[in-house]
Amino acid sequence: MTTARGSTRDAIVTAALELFREHGFEGTTMRAVAERAGVSVGNAYYYFSSKDELVQGFYDQLVAEHRAAALPELAGRSDLAERLRLTLNAWITVAEPYRAFAGRFFAVAAQPGNPLSPFSPQSGPARDAAVDLYRDVLEGARVDVDAELGRELPELLWLQHLGVVLFWVHDTSADAARTRLLVDRTVPIVARLVRLSRLPVLRPLGRQVVDVVRLLRGT
Amino acid sequence: MTTARGSTRDAIVTAALELFREHGFEGTTMRAVAERAGVSVGNAYYYFSSKDELVQGFYDQLVAEHRAAALPELAGRSDLAERLRLTLNAWITVAEPYRAFAGRFFAVAAQPGNPLSPFSPQSGPARDAAVDLYRDVLEGARVDVDAELGRELPELLWLQHLGVVLFWVHDTSADAARTRLLVDRTVPIVARLVRLSRLPVLRPLGRQVVDVVRLLRGT
């Protein structure tokens, strides 16, 4: 079988994503991926050093789709809570087709040292892209926050996003209704906390939170 | 090889834990476990339906050890922050020998539907035990909290615990120093939030948080 220059890799990713969707992660064998891509098993391993690594393709695609779906919806909205809700709901919608087996993916990603981990150096670009989206969410909103807290806030919002994703992969309700409920209930809390953060009573708390975020990031 | 009545299961768990400690989760084969336990591979599968399931033994043991280590330290302390810090540090100390490969365990546990997941029905007892520990932490402290929030607080503190564990499995610093730092910085925030929760400005927020916890639990 002859394929166009450089397309072998793409063929493998495409085949893998198709099969993941059809049979889930476990149900997809490397032999099946290779066969559908029209290559040998060994060849698949020439491009991807493990089955797990195939997931990175899925992951990158998802982040890009999320951004593309969220940004247009944000136009013209300036209420932080509203912007947050739209962004999180956009994720739920975009990711819905993969919910049934995404758990497998995130389990892999949760492993320390795994390149797919959201905290790994290799995921740096994808993570930055995700955090950037929340920077956009924040910048388009009319809110006043302490400058120092403001710098870390996008990362905090991304952590909230991770929490929602964690809930989502465990959510078996139709159309992820329970996750949407969680978003509806979490977003006002976060928005209110952000607003209240300027209160004198809460100032020191804000400082402490900033420190924790920096520790989390590794600084 | 003759073994005392009913001890086969124990022999397998013991062998598995030894080997996990020596070679990590990946590095331990079911064949090796069976061999060290003095049984056949098939026999190991008679008692544990998968390699993952062997981890439940480790998990149960850890929760029990944690409780045993934490409770004596709490005696005589009534400051909530202090009690929280002691409890979390007790975990870090107890779990230290397993840190290098615990990530593998928690990755398994993070899988939706997996019996080991802290949110699964099968983990109910272990989870209740863990939440109960935080109920003790709370009850021994001299703090006044809103009654409704108070009911959900143990579960919230357990969620904080989960967060610390998540950080811990990614922590490669010597003696988990960074995790201890995280505890030192997180505990005052939580303690202060609990104290502030009675402020009129924050009352509605408390209500909202209670709702979220209930949603998380599935009620």
Place this chain on the structure above:
DNA sequence: GCGTAGTGTTGAACATGTTCAAAACCTGGA
């Protein structure tokens, strides 16, 4: 055209989690 170095590809072999039919071992009743 021809050799050569690098890149891409192959499929059999291997390692290891898991299954299963058969065998061995009970245990209580006749």
Place this chain on the structure above:
DNA sequence: TCCAGGTTTTGAACATGTTCAACACTACGC
């Protein structure tokens, strides 16, 4: 003692992720 039914144990067979030595192809200098 012997049998019947259940429980425990065995190890070979299977499925599938992964490796690797060999082969094919491509590009380039001569």
